[in-house]
Amino acid sequence: MAADAPRSNFIRQIIDKDLASGKHSEVHTRFPPEPNGFLHIGHAKSIVLNFGIAEDYQGTCNLRFDDTNPLKEKVDYVNSIKEDVAWLGYQWNGEPRYSSNYFDQLHAYAVELIEKGLAYVDFSTQEQMREMRGTLKEPGVNSPYRDTSVEENLKHFADMTAGKYQEGEAALRAKIDMSSPFMVLRDPVIYRVRFAHHHQTGDKWCVYPMYDFTHCISDALENITHSLCTLEFQDNRRLYDWVLDNISIDCHPQQIEFSRLNLQYTVMSKRKLNLLVEEGKVNGWDDPRMPTIAGMRRRGYTPSSIREFCHRIGVTKMDNQVEMSMLEACIRDELNQQAPRAMAVLDPVRVVIENYPADQVERLIAPNHPNDESLGNREVPFAREIFIEAEDFREEANKKYKRLVLGKEVRLRNAYVIKAERVEKDADGNITTIFCSYDADTLGKDPADGRKVKGVIHWVAAEHAQQAEFRLYDRLFQVPNPGAEEDFFSTLNPASLVVKHGYVEPSLATAAAEERYQFERIGYFCADSKDSSADHLVFNQTVGLRDTWNDDA
The missing domain is CATH 2.40.240.10 (Ribosomal Protein L25; Chain P)
Structure with missing residues (x-):
């Protein structure tokens, strides 16, 4: 792909300083999604940042699946993520990587922490652990298993690995500080028993590492120079640093946090997006009303318009809500210049x-x-x-x-x-x-x-016109911040999809999937990639000719 124009931000300033000082001679980033759902526009911001930095600095960017929870992960999600990254115009370094590639090494590092007296097997229930953890105002309480001997802990962890304990019966915890002001350092669980088939490792393991333990070690094993993540992982950096400081590993990537994307009139939580799919509120992850990359692609957005949007919103440490009109302006500006006209x-x-x-x-x-x-x-x-x-x-x-x-x-x-x-x-x-x-x-x-x-x-000539179905899409929710509502389903927009049946001029009889047009005086549309055919033309509305929401406001 043609490189987008670099935009300066505080992360690039850090990288410039690191290269100038000799701390690093090259830049190596990664995009590490969990394969538990489709990627959305918030992930696009991270993709554009990580892959864009690698391109601009002639470095490399890995695609790594942080696949530590087989109960929520699917191969379909893995495939959709690879397709989305490639569609956005980026090529990852080498083959896709998986945190599960490192399960043997992660297990060995867990054993190393036990041998150093820095990890122990806890037989407390989840409820007991929660109670002992304390609150933001009160320190935690040490587990009765915290002072178990190294020898016993090694035996218990071996038994966990051999499948001798049931799920929830035993967990391996890091031994850090139950009185730490940072909750993440209060002896977090780093391994748990899980009898689940893994999409990459099959049935080899019945213990799986926790995300926070896995993520930082995976970055280090891949020699990542700059580990870029969103602000909600800021406190987790303390745990990442503790883990890497206490195992025998040479690389210690620098974590840098930036604000996540909060887009109005939609939700950015994969859990909530999954609920929309499971409850039938939308027609799948690629429903054009969804903020997923697959949904936006099906609706008619282009890779370049999404990249431009990510550049326009910039990279900062300040959380804010981005107006939907800003995203729509990017595709409207592009299609106005490029989309062929039709009636x-x-x-x-x-x-x-x-x-x-x-x-x-x-x-x-x-x-x-x-x-x-x-x-x-x-x-x-x-x-x-x-x-x-x-x-x-x-x-x-x-x-x-x-x-x-x-x-x-x-x-x-x-x-x-x-x-x-x-x-x-x-x-x-x-x-x-x-x-x-x-x-x-x-x-x-x-x-x-x-x-x-x-x-x-x-107009269209009646005898020569082609019958077509038109799907008119509006914002999925009626309020700017539906995620803040206790019952976010109640804020769904009942008019988010309106279907009309009409006609198009005959030149569109063979419209290819995802082919985009400006229907004169109406708006921008594309041929639906799943349902449109020569026998049944279906066009999805991408965006109107102008921003009517702001007009109404």
Whole structure:
């Protein structure tokens, strides 16, 4: 991929200083997702940061799956993560790595801590451990197993590894400081018994290391120079440093924290996103309403628009909420410049141009982009019967209404001026057909007699139009910060998906998956990658032509 323009931030300043001082001669970063769900836009920020820094400094970036909890991990998640990173335009260093690649070494380091008297096997229940842990105001209480001898602890840990204890019956804890003001240092569990099949190691292990123990050692084993993570891991850095300081390992990566992405009108918690999927509130992880990379891709976002968004929000240590309009502006700006134009009618009403020859079909020429001749032109058939949007016609209207009004004229995009003469209605009073006349001398030019026609509307020829389904997506939640609500389901937007059935011009009959268009006067759409076919065209709305949410505010 073409490198994005580097943007200075405090992390790059640290790296510049480290290289200038000789602390490091190269930069080695990593992106370490847990394979327990699909990646979302918050992960994209980390991807762009870690891979972007590696590219800019001619370094390397590993893709490593921190796969320490087989109960919540799936190979499907592993595959989706690899696909998302590659789609965003990045290539990881060598083969994908897994923390499970290091389980033998991690186990050996756990034994080393036991031998040094810095870890012990605890037979307390989880509830007992929680009570002994203390609070932010009160120190913890030592476990009755804390002073067990090294020899006994080695035997107990060997028995844990051999599967002689049930889940929850025994756990290996680091022996640090139960009175520490930092809860993370109050003898944290570093290994637990788990009888679960692992997607990489199978049934080899029945004890698994905890994330905090695994993560820092995996970074060190991979010789990571700068371990970049979000601010919620700031306190965990104390535990990471303790672990690396107390085992026989040479590398000690520098952890640097930055603020996570909090995007309005959605949630960034994989647990909550998983609940949305499991409860059927959305149609899977790649539902275009989801903030997942897969969902955004299906909705029509481009890799470059997501990277640009990540650059615009920047990298700081200050938590804040980013407006959804900022993300939407990135894709709108790009598609405005690049997306070919086409015409679609989402809520059709039939128009009959009575003075147009019944058997005549014209092949009009329309530009694919008004400002980019390199995109060429397309043929648009024009005939006696066409469809227009129902909202583009009124029997009566004031002067501010610039569309078709009974007894008045409007221009059809790239075609003629027509005049509404009369309407036909059904038994319920709904308009079924608008009868018009056209001026044959107005193709591509103003009327010869100099009369002014201010309005322009889009249309499709009825006989040649292709039927299509249109999925109109809005924000998933009705409030800016749904994650703060006790019942975040209650804030779901009931209008987050509206389905319409209409028509597109015939040039879109073979629209390829993820192909993006500007439907003139409507918005930006793409052909759905899962459901659209030649027999059933489906277009997803990416974003409107302008930010209507801010207009409403």
